[in-house]
Amino acid sequence: MGMQGDFFQLLKTQGYQFGVAAEGSHDQQVTTATTILAFKYRDGVLVAGDRRATAGNMVMYDRTDKVLEIDRHSVMAIAGVPATAYEMVRILEHSFKYYRRTQLQELSFEGKLRAVSKLLKENVAAALAGTGAVAPIFAGYDFEQESAKIYFYDILGAEFEGVEYAVSGSGSPTIRGILHYVNTWGDQPLSVMTEEQSAVQALRLLTSAAEFDSATGGVNREANLYPVVKLITAKGIKTLAEADLKHTFEASVSRRG
């Protein structure tokens, strides 16, 4: 008996190709993105991302959704080449559903993590050629361990657990330091923050990233553009409404004075 319920394998038997390196691609300027972040708060995990996509110095798009729901309890935030990242998300989404529907049980959280690694590994050739590098954050609720978890990956598919937080994308070096500072010496560690407090932190962090990284969009109040912020708990995924983000931003993020 072969491996049952493997959608990616099924696609391959149908002639589907993934992660193929494009030749002569080194001098092309491909679309990339981002600052994405995830941290554990009191009730679960918060995942957030800005909305800008760039190609070299050009802003391609300012309404990109980089925090994508894979199923009812897992989210993948993407940094890198969106074309490859969206394809990965589509494969994962179908893989998890296909597994559940064929095997009549949910794929374990560990199984989901493996699926992400496997796709990244298949993508190495494209990642190294410069046309398909993706460094995602995968977060979800692990029902076996009864806790929400964060994992981040490098472009080759190595998997690391973000025990307290994880960041990725071009703007991430800026906020990595801030996260460390806030979590260690702030009024309270991230893990005890309420939903509202966490949302404030997420908006402040992304605004800081946008300050120092031209490829990160931050908040554009004139265009009513706010980052995407999702919260994962045992109950499922909640997306913060734009109106709430606007309110939070005006009350606690926009610069004083």
Place this chain on the structure above:
Amino acid sequence: MYEEPYKWVEAVGNRRQYLDEQFKQGSPVVALAYETGIVLLTVSKGTPKVYEIYDRLALGGMGHPADLEKLRFNLLEMAHVEGFNRSPSDVTGSRMVKYGIAPVIKQAFEEVFKAPFIVKILLAEIGQKSGKETFLSINYDGTFEEGGHSAVLAATKGIEQEMLKSLRGEEPERRSLEQAVGAALRAWALGDRLQRRAIEGEAERGDEAAAAPSSTDVPSLYAHVRETVAEKSIECAVLDRSQTGSSKYRALTPDDLGRLLPRDIQTSIS
């Protein structure tokens, strides 16, 4: 021996007899629309007979578990590859049946040297809006029917007709989930009782089918459920438009059923 045309027709005829015999003791399956989706219900013993196929598609089956499993996998593969390569909106019950499994079932049925699929299949699909439900039922010979409000599977066409008749009446858009579960269970009881009578009738009166009038009074139907459900379990799932996320299928848990089943049944199940 089957090279001559009339022999082939005879062989196919024998096949029908053989297959009809296989379904006599099977458990009927009912699917019907309610205000926010579709309810699928059957009473099963061990192996499940109601499954999730795709975001808006569910399957109910009667027959041999191994054959059902094979066709279920066919459908799952087809639906997911299509949903990935094109889009989830392109995965429709009608395409899955017409170009997918109906030809496969028909071919197996007519290839008289090979074993046919011992299955009857029902596919239920919810639309984006209420009133856009699709129900398809496929017989063991690959013929299929399409309906708008309900579909059933039972041992014979006659029994299926009786069950469908019992489901007509109220507008599905106004039927609550609780009412739909009750109606589905009564239709199941009616079908199962007719099947049992047919078997008993045969035993008593040779091959003459049991022609006892099918009483549809509620207490007698619930009494039948109480008698039969003791060593089996009620299997029920919904495709619910109001569910968040893209997958609309949800199997009802024993707790859900405890709330939704008619009172006279609840006591005998707990």
